[in-house]
Amino acid sequence: MESREHLGYSYEQILQVVKFLKLVVPNFKPLVGVICGSGLGPLADSLSDKIEVPYEDIPLFPASTVVGHGGKLVFGTVGGVPVICMKGRFHAYEGYPLWKVVMPVRVMRLMGVEYLIVTNAAGGIPSSMNVGDIMIIKDHVNMMGMGGQNPLRGPNIEEFGPRFPAMNKTYDRALVKAGLKIAESLGMEDMTHEGVYGCVGGPNYETIAELLMLQSCGVDSVGMSTAHEVIAAGHCGMKVFGFSLITNKAILDYDSSEVPNHEEVIAAAKAKEAKLQGFTEAMIKHMGSLKNAGPPSMCSCGGRR
Numbered sequence: 001m002e003s004r005e006h007l008g009y010s011y012e013q014i015l016q017v018v019k020f021l022k023l024v025v026p027n028f029k030p031l032v033g034v035i036c037g038s039g040l041g042p043l044a045d046s047l048s049d050k051i052e053v054p055y056e057d058i059p060l061f062p063a064s065t066v067v068g069h070g071g072k073l074v075f076g077t078v079g080g081v082p083v084i085c086m087k088g089r090f091h092a093y094e095g096y097p098l099w100k101v102v103m104p105v106r107v108m109r110l111m112g113v114e115y116l117i118v119t120n121a122a123g124g125i126p127s128s129m130n131v132g133d134i135m136i137i138k139d140h141v142n143m144m145g146m147g148g149q150n151p152l153r154g155p156n157i158e159e160f161g162p163r164f165p166a167m168n169k170t171y172d173r174a175l176v177k178a179g180l181k182i183a184e185s186l187g188m189e190d191m192t193h194e195g196v197y198g199c200v201g202g203p204n205y206e207t208i209a210e211l212l213m214l215q216s217c218g219v220d221s222v223g224m225s226t227a228h229e230v231i232a233a234g235h236c237g238m239k240v241f242g243f244s245l246i247t248n249k250a251i252l253d254y255d256s257s258e259v260p261n262h263e264e265v266i267a268a269a270k271a272k273e274a275k276l277q278g279f280t281e282a283m284i285k286h287m288g289s290l291k292n293a294g295p296p297s298m299c300s301c302g303g304r305r
């Protein structure tokens, strides 16, 4: 057989990472995984009984290189629900292949995670979205994936899921609806939207023409992450809930004097820290209550675990 380029860790390699983490946190089976977006690391700070493990201590883990991404796994609980947080995610533009970007998602799955909360900082395209608003993600347009850059590219690992996973149910509808209700119950309804996330490769921010194209494709928030993690999570049968924090408004006007930058992204995240912590905690508790009400029917993507 012709050899293929190296396209990822084997199932056994990922199991080795899981074995290592199980030694660090014996008897801990997380139900919920959280991926903290740019500047959103404080989402992990409110966990009780925290155990923090720096990425550099974990076999095969890449390093976090982006400002606003901490670089540790945080284990703990929220209202008694066991949680694992990635305080710092990986991006393709850092130079990582997508199979490496999503490796922690697969690790989370093998640790026991059933619900994944993905968060990101993003530019908001509709004029109704303001800096500091959140957008609950109902779907995504994966510009990188459509160009053939996909975390599942390469030999399929059957233990995780099928060769051709469906994606139309990956953002769990019931969780989207629960998220909207929870936002309302927290008095956040005026700052909460539902929409479509667009994933671009970065690291440059978009040109005006690119933003206009994304807008015409139905994209509401734009960023350089998330879609890959969601694909890997859907592939291995996790239920996914995601939200964007709108950290900047997409600039669609050629005469605007504004210029997007990462400093404003981090500042916008800092300004909403407490609200987003409260919202995420409420979502985690909701997921815990779903689990107590009965086992979630995992997506039908056929993952064998």
Ligand SMILES: O=P(O)(O)O[C@H]1O[C@H](CO)[C@@H](O)[C@H]1O
Pocket: 036, 037, 038, 039, 066, 089, 091, 119, 120, 121, 122, 202, 223, 224, 225, 226, 261, 262, 265
């Ligand atoms: O998607 P997260 O990691 O939240 O970060 C977003 O913010 C950075 C740009 O400011 C990019 O990495 C973009 O993807």
